[in-house]
Amino acid sequence: MKTQVNSKTGRRRFSANVLTLLIGVVAVLALGNPSVQAQTTGTSTIDSSVTIATTGTVTEGTTTVAVNGSVTIKCRRVIDNTSTTLAPLVLLDFDFSQLQGTTGSGKTLKTYVTGDNHATALRPFQASDTIVVTVPYFDSATDGQQASSFLATAALNFDTSTGKLTSASLTYGTNVFKSSGVGTFTVN
Amino acid sequence: MIPISGLSPFARSAFADSNIPTGLPPSPLFGVQDFSTPMPRFDVLPRQPVSVLNPAPTAQANTTQQPVDPALGGGTGPIEGRPPGPIWAHQQFAQLPPVIAIQATMEGAKTNNVYNPTVPSLQNSGINPATPIPFQFHPGLPVQNVLKDWTYNGTIPPKLMVVRYGEPVLFRLRNKLPVNQNQNGGFGIHTISTHEHNGHHGAENDGFTGAFFFPNQFYDYHYPIVLAGRNSINTTATDARASGPTDAGGLNKIPGDWHETMSTHWFHDHMFSFTAQNVYKGMAGMFNIYSGLDRGAEDIVDGVNLRLPSGRASVSGKSWGNLDYDVNLMLADKAWDSTGQLAMDIFEFDGFLGDRMTVNLTFKPFMEVERRKYRFRILNGSVSRFFKIALSDGSPMIQIANDGNLLPHPVTLTQLDEQGIAERYDIVIDFSRYTVGQKIWMVNLAEHQDGKRVDKDLSIAEALSGNSPDPCVGKFLEFRIARNPAQPDISQVPSTLIPNPDLSAIPVARERIFEFNRGANQTTNDPVSSFFGPWGIETDNQRGTLAADFGRISAAPRFGTREIWTLKNGGGGWDHPIHIHFEECQTLARDGSAANVPAWERGRKDVWRLRPGGEVRITLQFRDFGGMFMEHCHNTMHEDNAMLLRWEIDDNGAPFLRPLPTPRPTPQGVTFVPPTEILPTAF
Numbered sequence: 001m002k003t004q005v006n007s008k009t010g011r012r013r014f015s016a017n018v019l020t021l022l023i024g025v026v027a028v029l030a031l032g033n034p035s036v037q038a039q040t041t042g043t044s045t046i047d048s049s050v051t052i053a054t055t056g057t058v059t060e061g062t063t064t065v066a067v068n069g070s071v072t073i074k075c076r077r078v079i080d081n082t083s084t085t086l087a088p089l090v091l092l093d094f095d096f097s098q099l100q101g102t103t104g105s106g107k108t109l110k111t112y113v114t115g116d117n118h119a120t121a122l123r124p125f126q127a128s129d130t131i132v133v134t135v136p137y138f139d140s141a142t143d144g145q146q147a148s149s150f151l152a153t154a155a156l157n158f159d160t161s162t163g164k165l166t167s168a169s170l171t172y173g174t175n176v177f178k179s180s181g182v183g184t185f186t187v188n
Numbered sequence: 189m190i191p192i193s194g195l196s197p198f199a200r201s202a203f204a205d206s207n208i209p210t211g212l213p214p215s216p217l218f219g220v221q222d223f224s225t226p227m228p229r230f231d232v233l234p235r236q237p238v239s240v241l242n243p244a245p246t247a248q249a250n251t252t253q254q255p256v257d258p259a260l261g262g263g264t265g266p267i268e269g270r271p272p273g274p275i276w277a278h279q280q281f282a283q284l285p286p287v288i289a290i291q292a293t294m295e296g297a298k299t300n301n302v303y304n305p306t307v308p309s310l311q312n313s314g315i316n317p318a319t320p321i322p323f324q325f326h327p328g329l330p331v332q333n334v335l336k337d338w339t340y341n342g343t344i345p346p347k348l349m350v351v352r353y354g355e356p357v358l359f360r361l362r363n364k365l366p367v368n369q370n371q372n373g374g375f376g377i378h379t380i381s382t383h384e385h386n387g388h389h390g391a392e393n394d395g396f397t398g399a400f401f402f403p404n405q406f407y408d409y410h411y412p413i414v415l416a417g418r419n420s421i422n423t424t425a426t427d428a429r430a431s432g433p434t435d436a437g438g439l440n441k442i443p444g445d446w447h448e449t450m451s452t453h454w455f456h457d458h459m460f461s462f463t464a465q466n467v468y469k470g471m472a473g474m475f476n477i478y479s480g481l482d483r484g485a486e487d488i489v490d491g492v493n494l495r496l497p498s499g500r501a502s503v504s505g506k507s508w509g510n511l512d513y514d515v516n517l518m519l520a521d522k523a524w525d526s527t528g529q530l531a532m533d534i535f536e537f538d539g540f541l542g543d544r545m546t547v548n549l550t551f552k553p554f555m556e557v558e559r560r561k562y563r564f565r566i567l568n569g570s571v572s573r574f575f576k577i578a579l580s581d582g583s584p585m586i587q588i589a590n591d592g593n594l595l596p597h598p599v600t601l602t603q604l605d606e607q608g609i610a611e612r613y614d615i616v617i618d619f620s621r622y623t624v625g626q627k628i629w630m631v632n633l634a635e636h637q638d639g640k641r642v643d644k645d646l647s648i649a650e651a652l653s654g655n656s657p658d659p660c661v662g663k664f665l666e667f668r669i670a671r672n673p674a675q676p677d678i679s680q681v682p683s684t685l686i687p688n689p690d691l692s693a694i695p696v697a698r699e700r701i702f703e704f705n706r707g708a709n710q711t712t713n714d715p716v717s718s719f720f721g722p723w724g725i726e727t728d729n730q731r732g733t734l735a736a737d738f739g740r741i742s743a744a745p746r747f748g749t750r751e752i753w754t755l756k757n758g759g760g761g762w763d764h765p766i767h768i769h770f771e772e773c774q775t776l777a778r779d780g781s782a783a784n785v786p787a788w789e790r791g792r793k794d795v796w797r798l799r800p801g802g803e804v805r806i807t808l809q810f811r812d813f814g815g816m817f818m819e820h821c822h823n824t825m826h827e828d829n830a831m832l833l834r835w836e837i838d839d840n841g842a843p844f845l846r847p848l849p850t851p852r853p854t855p856q857g858v859t860f861v862p863p864t865e866i867l868p869t870a871f
Binding site: 185 | 561578579580581582583584586598599600601602603605606616618622624625626627628629641642643644645647648649652668670671681683705706707757758759760761762779784786787799800801802
């Protein structure tokens with residue numbers, strides 16, 4: 001790299017076309033790489049979604065929170081038609097906005113909500129996938145500044161022929177990262 | 189072909205043993221450990237009276253002649269590189285005369301002896317600003333060569349401009365780069381143009397890609413710092429929410445729509461077909477705009493101030509712009525060669541990735557924080573890399589702004605959305621949930637294989653496992669909970685921030701469609717304004733996908749109108765963060781539905797990740813100023829090769845022409861030529 005010469009630097013002494021032609025010729029001669037190619041119909045997309053009624057329990061300190069409600073998972077499978085080498089992908093949107101939580105008996109009843117939280121993810125398309133996301137929740141009497149988080153583990157199944165999300169299950173759990181994701185240092 | 193150690197400029201590097209196409213072997217660390225050096229806060233550029241400027245700024249470009257270096261062709265040329273004449277004169281210069289001067293040079297790497305973070309050392313992880321700062325990505329890494337890194341003032345940390353509404357600024361940038369364009373350290377070019385992203389001002393100040401200037405010249409950028417709609421809304425300046433902060437703690441009311449208030453900008457080079465190389469070399473800084481609503485003083489209670497985390501006027505003596513708890517973060521992946529010098533594969537047209545994470549141009553630093561709320565203004569300053577940020581313990585963060593704009597309502601998230609190049613996310617993290625002596629990390633969940641797009645979004649556990657082949661996945665910034673705050677945290681995150689402007693009464697003048705594709709055609713052949721590459725843009729389903737030519741007019745909205753633009757990703761194998769200059773837009777739909785617009789995108793924006801195979805529908809206005817602006821992919825390798833177009837507002841009265849002539853800069857002066865092409869649907 002120390003000897004790198006920027007061919008663009010000298011482009012004003014050459015025609016841009018000439019430079020491009022040279023690069024293109026070298027590329028074709030070297031590999032015949034298909035990455036530069038005529039445009040074809042760009043993309044195929046398949047949309048699908050599932051809505052799941054779920055329940056779970058989350059422990060936050062000394063408080064146990066029962067979580068229930070529906071979660072909608074939207075899926076878009078994307079195939080790039082301009083390349084035979086690019087693998088399909090899925091764009092996922094988890095809508096947790098309809099989840100609610102309540103504290104257990106013996107405590108002052110509080111309602112916890114997840115606000116308008118969505119979690120998004122881009123994943124390679126495959127027959128099944130497991131995705132773990134964290135979900136914020138907070139006491140509706142306060143606001144998001146006091147939020148905590150729990151884990152949601154989604155097991156997703158896809159029809160590889162149609163590209164559609166066919167089924168999903170969700171489990172909830174206490175946020176294990178709260179301990180594992182925190183370290184310590186010595187304060188000077 | 190030598191630089192990529194292979195035969196083809198389109199082939200993955202022969203050294204690509206980590207799947208990250210840096211074009212080099214993995215960047216050596218010289219024994220440096222993660223999180224072993226403090227993160228420097230930005231270096232604030234001095235604010236001076238305009239009277240210090242010599243020569244004094246002028247409305248039209250200063251064409252005083254000076255000798256031109258023989259390496260640049262000799263003879264004489266103008267001292268200012270701005271295109272001459274009335275069309276490129278500073279618009280509304282008499283009505284909005286500059287009050288503050290900010291000066292900088294563009295030059296090669298050198299030691300910083302005048303670091304000015306404007307916060308006490310205690311708020312800067314113990315860094316003593318009086319200690320000279322060599323240009324290194326870490327104290328354990330080699331000092332950078334003067335030709336490898338080119339930055340504002342030639343130094344690190346990156347620079348911050350601090351401005352406020354109602355106080356016009358004159359930014360004078362002097363080009364002190366080598367006159368010999370081959371003295372570039374292997375990448376970058378010595379002609380430059382600075383874009384204030386995303387300022388609402390005349391095109392002469394926008395860093396137009398074809399308005400570049402040469403070594404030994406300067407360029408005066410006039411940033412009026414006004415609210416959009418200043419000529420049609422609140423014209424008598426009676427609404428206190430439309431205001432800038434005064435030094436005395438009050439409000440300076442100004443015309444315009446307070447719903448258009450902006451906060452977090454950045455500035456960077458925009459040289460035609462060299463933006464990636466120049467920005468990667470270091471030509472990037474940030475730009476905080478303060479307002480009555482967002483004044484950077486959390487203890488001023490006036491019914492307007494949102495009191496976001498920043499600092500106390502009563503402690504600092506500054507009634508605005510406190511940075512104690514308001515932190516700029518510039519994230520950028522870099523690569524360096526076996527000697528530790530910054531390196532880049534300029535032929536990786538799909539997108540260039542680095543294999544080392546830097547924050548504020550420091551390799552994986554730590555930051556000491558107090559047990560209270562902080563605001564972070566996060567900029568993705570990479571060439572092609574997307575990020576997706578979470579905290580290592582999965583704790584919530586509150587997103588308060590997207591790009592330059594505070595959201596209508598804060599959004600609580602445990603992982604941010606993917607963040608494309610040039611996007612800014614302002615978030616609030618409350619560290620009071622931790623105890624002194626604890627540390628947590630900011631984590632990147634977005635795994636790349638190449639520069640086309642994110643390959644996979646990981647869970648926190650996956651990202652922390654260390655198993656990703658992408659070395660920029662995982663922890664990149666360590667927060668050390670150092671102490672309790674000296675004063676109670678009185679900052680707020682109100683449930684309502686800045687609602688969107690109501691555009692419903694403004695008719696839509698027309699709609700346009702822009703499709704971003706691979707496989708472009710070149711219909712022009714201008715040696716200066718056109719450049720061919722694999723990327724391009726199709727406009728209104730006509731003429732096919734076209735490679736960039738800043739002499740071509742692809743769209744020319746009428747002054748004073750509103751339009752709806754649809755931005756389509758023509759492929760599924762890549763993502764494009766598309767940037768539209770000049771005025772903030774509202775997102776009407778994603779993939780055909782308003783319901784697909786997430787809460788954190790329901791404010792105003794200036795960059796949209798289209799997502800693979802996706803599209804967005806946005807609306808924007810064209811008002812207050814005119815001239816030629818741009819629209820382009822901010823994966824700057826795509827932008828440079830050649831996914832960029834020019835659009836213009838050219839019916840804003842005299843002195844504008846219709847169409848506008850294209851500037852053609854030379855060291856001996858700027859000439860003008862007619863547009864190379866005007867698309868049939870442009871006007």
